[in-house]
Amino acid sequence: MRTDLRARVLIEHNVSRETAEALDLYVAKLTRWQTVKNLVGPATLSEVWHRHVADALQLFALAPDAKRWLDLGSGAGIPGLILAIAGKGRPDFHVSLVESNARKCAFLSETARLTGAPVTVHNARIEATVNSLTGIDVVCARALAPLTQLLTWTEPLLTSGTVGLFPKGRDAAAELTEAEDAWTFTRDLIPSRTDSQARIVRVTSLSRVDP
Ligand SMILES: C[S@@+](CC[C@H](N)C(=O)[O-])C[C@H]1O[C@@H](n2cnc3c(N)ncnc32)[C@H](O)[C@@H]1O
Numbered sequence: 001m002r003t004d005l006r007a008r009v010l011i012e013h014n015v016s017r018e019t020a021e022a023l024d025l026y027v028a029k030l031t032r033w034q035t036v037k038n039l040v041g042p043a044t045l046s047e048v049w050h051r052h053v054a055d056a057l058q059l060f061a062l063a064p065d066a067k068r069w070l071d072l073g074s075g076a077g078i079p080g081l082i083l084a085i086a087g088k089g090r091p092d093f094h095v096s097l098v099e100s101n102a103r104k105c106a107f108l109s110e111t112a113r114l115t116g117a118p119v120t121v122h123n124a125r126i127e128a129t130v131n132s133l134t135g136i137d138v139v140c141a142r143a144l145a146p147l148t149q150l151l152t153w154t155e156p157l158l159t160s161g162t163v164g165l166f167p168k169g170r171d172a173a174a175e176l177t178e179a180e181d182a183w184t185f186t187r188d189l190i191p192s193r194t195d196s197q198a199r200i201v202r203v204t205s206l207s208r209v210d211p
Pocket residue numbers: 040072073074075076077078079098099100101104124125126127141142143144
């Protein structure tokens with residue numbers, strides 16, 4: 001079952017053999033750490049290629065030319081570390097990972113070293129870090145916070161030309177409605193390729209609604 005999912009994901013995302021081997025290292029490391037550190041929902045591990053790897057890789061198609069990525073609340077590196085592993089060969093490609101949990105950062109650093117993924121791991125809180133990060137093409141965050149909170153955290157970036165890509169579940173439309181009370185922005189609601197109920201919210205040109 002797992003092998004079938006792996007093969008399907010690799011074909012669908014046109015993954016090279018070298019990248020597939022690096023993704024295998026990621027999955028093996030995640031599986032090993034999961035037994036003692038509980039990095040992802042235990043029920044999701046048997047479908048890691050679909051639920052995590054493919055879910056991350058689909059973001060590339062939404063910003064194909066982006067080089068400098070920022071992933072907030074990376075956890076076990078989803079989507080940021082997976083994107084970094086897959087984007088490793090691209091010129092000037094780099095992903096900043098922000099994660100407040102030290103043991104998750106240890107996993108991110110060790111796995112990045114093992115796979116050669118071009119990342120910087122920031123063991124820090126988002127609110128203390130975002131202002132110092134510049135030159136970011138895309139900021140993403142999965143399963144972190146409601147859209148209104150994400151826009152508040154990423155305001156310095158999204159008001160300055162950075163694109164936001166936020167994978168969301170079935171409540172994406174409601175989160176958008178709430179966020180539009182406080183912000184104006186250009187947005188697309190893109191169907192997820194891994195979950196028919198889920199959406200990816202793409203946000204650009206953010207500004208605050210006048211009080
Ligand atoms: C539910 S997990 C999601 C992890 C990953 N993005 C995923 O989709 O599997 C949220 C992560 O965000 C981190 N986090 C929550 N609030 C944070 C903050 N203010 N600054 C940095 N990290 C934070 C948590 O430690 C946790 O690892």
